[in-house]
Amino acid sequence: xxxxxxxxxxxxxxxxxxxxxxxxxxxxxxxxxxxxxxxxxxxxxxxxxxxxxxxxxxxxxxxxxxxxxxxxxxxxxxxxxxxxxxxxxxxxxxxxxxxxxxxxxxxxxxxx
Amino acid sequence: xxxxxxxxxxxxxxxxxxxxxxxxxxxxxxxxxxxxxxxxxxxxxxxxxxxxxxxxxxxxxxxxxxxxxxxxxxxxxxxxxxxxxxxxxxxxxxxxxxxxxxxxxxxxxxx
Numbered sequence: 001x002x003x004x005x006x007x008x009x010x011x012x013x014x015x016x017x018x019x020x021x022x023x024x025x026x027x028x029x030x031x032x033x034x035x036x037x038x039x040x041x042x043x044x045x046x047x048x049x050x051x052x053x054x055x056x057x058x059x060x061x062x063x064x065x066x067x068x069x070x071x072x073x074x075x076x077x078x079x080x081x082x083x084x085x086x087x088x089x090x091x092x093x094x095x096x097x098x099x100x101x102x103x104x105x106x107x108x109x110x111x112x
Numbered sequence: 113x114x115x116x117x118x119x120x121x122x123x124x125x126x127x128x129x130x131x132x133x134x135x136x137x138x139x140x141x142x143x144x145x146x147x148x149x150x151x152x153x154x155x156x157x158x159x160x161x162x163x164x165x166x167x168x169x170x171x172x173x174x175x176x177x178x179x180x181x182x183x184x185x186x187x188x189x190x191x192x193x194x195x196x197x198x199x200x201x202x203x204x205x206x207x208x209x210x211x212x213x214x215x216x217x218x219x220x221x222x223x
Contacts, residue, residue: 033210042213092155097209097211100160103156105154
């Protein structure tokens with residue numbers, strides 16, 4: 001089944017403790033992206049990747065890192081999480097930046 | 113950078129009625145897409161309409177695009193309770209850019 005798999009689904013952590021949210025897709029998509037969704041603000045793009053070893057900042061990249069060493073994986077790294085990074089995070093992939101996106105199920109992150 | 117803006121923010125209708133949501137955007141686009149999100153789950157792609165298209169249909173969905181007015185509408189005919197969700201428009205301005213989402217319309221369909 002074609003899908004984007006995100007883990008974990010829920011994560012509670014404390015300020016400053018490094019964490020990684022994993023994202024994997026099985027559709028051989030070149031394009032992958034991370035979004036955060038906050039009430040009243042909609043979806044905002046954090047980082048995106050056009051292909052392996054090619055990543056770029058979205059609208060809200062501060063406090064986040066990504067890597068794209070393999071085509072199927074695009075992990076999101078929070079080196080030192082802060083409470084303002086409490087949010088619902090989505091990974092998405094597609095054949096190209098202008099094509100339809102396939103979304104993961106989301107990761108609800110709470111930073112205390 | 114907010115590009116698309118949906119209207120209304122919230123819509124409540126009865127089963128069997130039609131639901132219309134609108135999206136306005138600011139700059140020229142390559143394509144416009146509509147997505148549905150059920151209660152905190154991942155977004156699901158509904159339909160993509162390119163800038164040279166005026167109307168597209170998919171089952172009970174009808175999307176129109178008016179590039180002169182920089183607006184699009186999503187019509188859901190004969191709504192069902194299962195259509196209860198948030199609906200987002202997303203615009204793609206062009207090469208070198210990324211898909212930009214609006215804040216969404218929350219649709220409630222009661223039986």
